[in-house]
Amino acid sequence: MEFQNIVFEVEExxxxxxxxxPNKLNxxxxxxxxxxxxxxxxxxxxxxxxxxxxxxxxxxxxVAGADINELNKLDVISAKKFAxxxxxxxxxxxxxxxxxxxAVNGFALGGGCELALACHFRVxxxxxxxxxxxxxxxxxxxYGGTQRLARQINSGRAMQIILTGEMIDANEAYRIGLVNKVxxxxxxxxxxxxxxxxxxSKGQIAVRYALQAVVASNxxxxxxxxxxxxxxxxxxxxxxDFKEGTSAFLEKRKPEFKGx
Ligand code: COA
Numbered sequence: 001m002e003f004q005n006i007v008f009e010v011e012e013x014x015x016x017x018x019x020x021x022p023n024k025l026n027x028x029x030x031x032x033x034x035x036x037x038x039x040x041x042x043x044x045x046x047x048x049x050x051x052x053x054x055x056x057x058x059x060x061x062x063v064a065g066a067d068i069n070e071l072n073k074l075d076v077i078s079a080k081k082f083a084x085x086x087x088x089x090x091x092x093x094x095x096x097x098x099x100x101x102x103a104v105n106g107f108a109l110g111g112g113c114e115l116a117l118a119c120h121f122r123v124x125x126x127x128x129x130x131x132x133x134x135x136x137x138x139x140x141x142x143y144g145g146t147q148r149l150a151r152q153i154n155s156g157r158a159m160q161i162i163l164t165g166e167m168i169d170a171n172e173a174y175r176i177g178l179v180n181k182v183x184x185x186x187x188x189x190x191x192x193x194x195x196x197x198x199x200x201s202k203g204q205i206a207v208r209y210a211l212q213a214v215v216a217s218n219x220x221x222x223x224x225x226x227x228x229x230x231x232x233x234x235x236x237x238x239x240x241d242f243k244e245g246t247s248a249f250l251e252k253r254k255p256e257f258k259g260x
Contacts, residue, residue, distance in 0.1 A: 005032040007057065011148040013050035013200045014193060015043050020057040025064035027156045028086070028111045032067075037089045044096050050204055051196040052096070055103040056120055057113075059185055062128065063112030068137070071072050083142035086111065090118035090144050099199055099211055103192040104128045105185065109167070114141060119209065122178065124193055125185040130178060131167040150220055153177050173195040203241030204259040209233075 003247075007018040007155040017039055019026040045050050056062040066086070074082055093100050093115075102108075102119035109131045116130075118123050132145045140146065141162060153176045161168065170182045183191045199207060209232040217225050236242050240260040246253035 003035045003039070005029075006039055007034045010046075010049060011193075012049060013198045015046075015049045015052040016189070016193075017043075017052060018057045019178050020062055022056075022058035022060070024067070025061035025107060026056040026058070026112070026165045027064050028115070029067035029070055030085075033089050037092060038094050040089070040096060040100075041099065042044050044092075048201040049098065050207070051098060052100045053103050053189070053192045053196055054093075054100055054115070055189060055192070056168075057225040059106060059127070061063075061106040061112070062108040063114055063115055064107045065110030066143070071137070071139070078113070079142070088145040090107075093118045094215060097208055097212065099196075099207065101192050101196060102129070104170075104179065105188055108212055109133055110141065110145070111143045114143040114145045114148065117152055118144060120215075121180050122173075123181045123183060123188065123195070124173060124179040125188040126170055126182055127185055128173065128179070128182070129167045129168040130161075130173050131165065132162045133165040133166045133167070135163065137228075147158055168259060199258075201223050203239070203245055203255070203257040206236055206245075209236060223225070 005019065005021050007020045009016045017036070020031060021027060021032065043049050043090050047143070052199070100119045102116040102122040104116050104122055104124040106125065106127055107129050108116045110133055113130050113132055131143050132149065134141050134145075146162065149161065152158075170179065173179045174182050181191070213225070213229045213232050216228055220228065226237045244257060245255045
């Protein structure tokens with residue numbers, strides 16, 4: 001697969017996707033969004049890949065937003081398609097069925113913050129900065145920011161970030177629960193890989209059911225979510241990994257999961 005604006009690597013069961021337009025601070029133009037769609041379809045279909053990490057090339061930006069050159073040309077009709085296409089790509093990531101970790105290595109603004117929010121959780125470098133600066137451009141977030149930010153953090157704080165367009169640093173992002181951990185820039189990717197390897201060492205059917213159940217909690221009333229959880233919980237008992245995991249515990253040895 002040939003990409004212009006993305007670097008895609010697979011190391012054992014971990015995929016690393018780097019958005020690669022550093023001279024434009026990795027801004028998301030249409031081509032980059034199409035390539036993201038293509039690469040995440042590949043990750044979804046590739047049985048060798050268990051976990052993906054999404055990051056940006058360079059030391060300055062994860063993604064500094066949608067490409068403002070393209071935004072500037074939109075009208076009422078094309079803007080709806082623009083938002084729906086981006087939302088579709090971000091929904092693909094959220095509903096990938098495999099964990100996606102955002103390793104936020106610099107600016108994550110507008111569409112960049114929204115892209116990080118579509119991932120299942122976020123770690124960041126010390127120089128990372130987050131924001132939804134769309135109001136500075138006379139627009140509102142269009143790739144899910146009004147929905148996912150308010151679900152991820154306290155809704156009043158999300159409201160303030162969106163309405164003021166303020167940029168927050170990595171420590172503040174950690175304090176409000178937007179990122180799980182902050183690392184020095186030069187350690188970020190290795191630390192993200194360490195987390196990915198931990199996830200990859202578990203029973204993958206259980207990992208995927210757990211992921212599915214938590215993702216569903218965003219959209220289901222708690223009663224329906226609990227029913228869904230009980231169904232997926234019982235399905236685990238039909239797997240070899242369940243026998244292996246519980247037997248290994250009882251036999252005081254490390255489990256060898258096969259994802260079956
Ligand atoms: N779309 C298109 N190009 C962008 C961009 C974006 N969202 N963000 C940065 N760039 C480009 C700049 O135009 C510049 O290109 P040039 O060298 O060809 O002029 C290059 O990336 C470097 O950016 P620059 O602004 O010079 O870097 P900086 O360190 O001075 O400022 C930011 C960094 C992130 C504060 C600033 O680039 C910025 O505010 N970007 C837009 C953020 C935004 O509003 N995003 C939401 C869009 S909905």
